[in-house]
Amino acid sequence: xxxxxDFLALNRERLGLDRDGVLPRFRSVxxxxxxxxxxxxxxxxxxxxxxxxxxxAKLPRRxxxxxxxxxxxxxxxxxxxxRAAAPDSVPELVAFEPHRGHMLLVETALAGPPLHPAxxxxxxxxxxxxxxxxxxxxxxxxxxxxxxxxxxxERLVSRPLDRLEAALGSTGGGAWLVERTRxxxxxxxxxxxxxxxxxxxxxxxxLIRLPNGRLGxxxxxxxxxxxLPAGDFFLFLAYAAAARARARGPAAIASxxxxxxxxxxxWARPFLRRYFAEVGLEPGWAQPLCALAFARSLAKLLDSAGxxxxxADCAGADSLGxxxxxxxxxxxxxxxxxxxxxxxxxxxxxRHAVLHADQD
Numbered sequence: 001x002x003x004x005x006d007f008l009a010l011n012r013e014r015l016g017l018d019r020d021g022v023l024p025r026f027r028s029v030x031x032x033x034x035x036x037x038x039x040x041x042x043x044x045x046x047x048x049x050x051x052x053x054x055x056x057a058k059l060p061r062r063x064x065x066x067x068x069x070x071x072x073x074x075x076x077x078x079x080x081x082x083r084a085a086a087p088d089s090v091p092e093l094v095a096f097e098p099h100r101g102h103m104l105l106v107e108t109a110l111a112g113p114p115l116h117p118a119x120x121x122x123x124x125x126x127x128x129x130x131x132x133x134x135x136x137x138x139x140x141x142x143x144x145x146x147x148x149x150x151x152x153x154e155r156l157v158s159r160p161l162d163r164l165e166a167a168l169g170s171t172g173g174g175a176w177l178v179e180r181t182r183x184x185x186x187x188x189x190x191x192x193x194x195x196x197x198x199x200x201x202x203x204x205x206x207l208i209r210l211p212n213g214r215l216g217x218x219x220x221x222x223x224x225x226x227x228l229p230a231g232d233f234f235l236f237l238a239y240a241a242a243a244r245a246r247a248r249g250p251a252a253i254a255s256x257x258x259x260x261x262x263x264x265x266x267w268a269r270p271f272l273r274r275y276f277a278e279v280g281l282e283p284g285w286a287q288p289l290c291a292l293a294f295a296r297s298l299a300k301l302l303d304s305a306g307x308x309x310x311x312a313d314c315a316g317a318d319s320l321g322x323x324x325x326x327x328x329x330x331x332x333x334x335x336x337x338x339x340x341x342x343x344x345x346x347x348x349x350x351r352h353a354v355l356h357a358d359q360d
Contacts (some may be wrong), residue, residue: 028043059105073224076220156357201222221304258356
């Protein structure tokens, strides 16, 4: 905290933090839990006398460069420059600079409570509707033809699947999932979907209910300026389904997602049809984009967590608090990486999407 306040004090005029020539006195709230999978320290900075944070500061737990913070800073700067999202729905970049051996990221805070599972249960339709409205606005502002990025399929599809294949090794189920996913998504190579700003972790606790009732999104460490559409939609839908069903644990979360989209009581199918129609995606792309959403999310987790994290560490990082569960991933003799990948809820959702890809 002293490091953060020292930086703000030294740079208050340049950063425009003075109020009548006086730097506000801040109190802080530390958000980062004490588990090893957490790679950053995060502070909410509240001006004295205010119940709402004004700034958020992030720095790596270890000295040096954090690729995740570099990505977040670059994404926020690009969003501001290109007006790729409504100004009040995304933090503004204040600074990303070295200070006393650390790269320090400072951004504005979004006021409002997180969209907790209880809030989703109270107004399921309204929550999903607001998420779709946010996504459609971002897509409208940021969409570019995939023809402007000839390497989009390799970057967004092939490479993440290659990373998963390397991590899972010869694990039978995982190897089959990678191969089957490649088969499912290959037709996308020739359809040229639009590329859009993608958040990459569009779920609790990264969604904020703003004072105007709309949604805001924080924590842009996994974002892409030219990402695939539908990924954020499926990530949010999985979160909403788990919140609705009070599901905990990968198997229960996958089951709740199945109930949302499959069978006679598939409450989420109207939302799926609406989203695909308004973005201009063909209905037949739903299955491959769904499988790809969870596979890519798992690959990003692999990149962020690193190969030396244990299953327990990654479980602690799960936003639903349900990252690890007993199952085939705990089998003796498997490499640590494949074990915690297999135990993660994203793996369960990916597996479900692939196994049910032929189901209408």
